[in-house]
Amino acid sequence: MKINTLVMIPAYNEEKTIGRVVEGVKTLYPDFDILVINDGSEDQTETYAQKAGANVITLPFHAGGTVAVLTGYLVALEHGYQYLVKIDGDGQHKPEDVERVLQPVMKDEADICVGSRYLANTGRIEEDSIVKIAGRIFSSTIVNRMVKNTEITDTTSGLRAWNRKALHNLVYAYLNERKFPDDSVLWIVETIIADKMGLRIKEIPIEVLPRRHGKSKSFSQMKMFRYPFRLIKLLIELMK
Amino acid sequence: MIERYSIVGLAFSAIIILLDLYLLKKRKISGRTFTRWLITGFVIGVVSLVPAFFTLLYVILGTEVLISAVTATAFMVLLLMIFYLDYKLNDLNDKLMKLTVELSAYKYNPKRKRGNGKRNEK
Numbered sequence: 001m002k003i004n005t006l007v008m009i010p011a012y013n014e015e016k017t018i019g020r021v022v023e024g025v026k027t028l029y030p031d032f033d034i035l036v037i038n039d040g041s042e043d044q045t046e047t048y049a050q051k052a053g054a055n056v057i058t059l060p061f062h063a064g065g066t067v068a069v070l071t072g073y074l075v076a077l078e079h080g081y082q083y084l085v086k087i088d089g090d091g092q093h094k095p096e097d098v099e100r101v102l103q104p105v106m107k108d109e110a111d112i113c114v115g116s117r118y119l120a121n122t123g124r125i126e127e128d129s130i131v132k133i134a135g136r137i138f139s140s141t142i143v144n145r146m147v148k149n150t151e152i153t154d155t156t157s158g159l160r161a162w163n164r165k166a167l168h169n170l171v172y173a174y175l176n177e178r179k180f181p182d183d184s185v186l187w188i189v190e191t192i193i194a195d196k197m198g199l200r201i202k203e204i205p206i207e208v209l210p211r212r213h214g215k216s217k218s219f220s221q222m223k224m225f226r227y228p229f230r231l232i233k234l235l236i237e238l239m240k
Numbered sequence: 241m242i243e244r245y246s247i248v249g250l251a252f253s254a255i256i257i258l259l260d261l262y263l264l265k266k267r268k269i270s271g272r273t274f275t276r277w278l279i280t281g282f283v284i285g286v287v288s289l290v291p292a293f294f295t296l297l298y299v300i301l302g303t304e305v306l307i308s309a310v311t312a313t314a315f316m317v318l319l320l321m322i323f324y325l326d327y328k329l330n331d332l333n334d335k336l337m338k339l340t341v342e343l344s345a346y347k348y349n350p351k352r353k354r355g356n357g358k359r360n361e362k
């Protein structure tokens with residue numbers, strides 16, 4: 001059952017966590033191929049990922065999360081993988097959840113499965129700042145207004161699984177029909193265009209652990225300032 | 241009465257905003273460039289409507305020559321040329337990113353054998 005699955009781990013300056021993440025996935029899923037996409041890291045991410053037993057693609061420069069993720073899509077498509085799973089390299093996702101996001105895709109219940117931290121009843125109090133929480137509520141409201149066939153609670157979740165049909169449609173759209181989206185709105189854009197393509201999206205509950213090392217690449221003061229503009233741009237672009 | 245340079249400013253402001261929106265709808269412009277020129281267009285529009293900004297400009301530049309419609313037109317044409325170059329740069333950047341994806345994916349060479357027993361090479 002577990003052959004023909006690729007686990008991709010985009011990573012930028014994650015030398016402190018990448019080895020543990022790769023080993024965790026490898027131990028639980030020895031039949032899966034693991035690909036670390038090193039987004040031009042300035043530290044030893046590539047070395048630690050290779051030592052842990054992952055295949056590593058190093059991008060020629062720091063091109064951003066969107067380029068890293070789309071590289072993973074293309075690799076999965078061109079090398080005949082049936083399923084692709086993405087897990088973050090910062091150790092915030094539990095390797096045990098990889099199989100949970102894969103199940104709906106493998107059972108053909110969904111083309112894309114997203115792990116949502118807001119569906120899980122962990123009893124943990126939300127630790128994010130008010131600005132971050134407001135941003136998430138704002139973006140999920142926009143997404144849910146624009147998609148018809150599903151309801152998304154976690155628009156920025158990085159633990160996801162795709163089948164070949166989804167990958168084929170998305171790669172074609174990104175490479176031929178539109179500009180690459182900014183990193184901060186990649187998952188929002190993908191959710192909306194996948195819904196427009198008629199792909200089935202399903203959310204399952206997952207637990208997200210607190211970050212132990214380094215800073216989040218998704219949120220900085222400047223990114224938070226730009227975020228509303230990018231959402232407005234997205235609204236204008238995707239409105240009929 | 242509204243000054244001629246204000247009319248020129250407003251006209252170019254509208255041109256920039258409409259062009260920006262058109263390129264966005266046609267998916268030919270990325271988020272960062274779109275935002276930059278949308279803000280620029282609005283700022284030009286606001287500045288054109290409030291002559292006090294020009295008075296401030298006279299003070300900053302220390303000039304006594306009043307801004308004419310010709311000067312405003314020349315400045316706006318220059319701005320439109322910068323818009324075009326920024327758009328082309330944005331387009332090239334997007335192509336570079338797409339090329340990076342294709343080139344990087346080509347580098348993938350799995351270390352171990354897959355389920356069918358054959359080495360999975362391109």
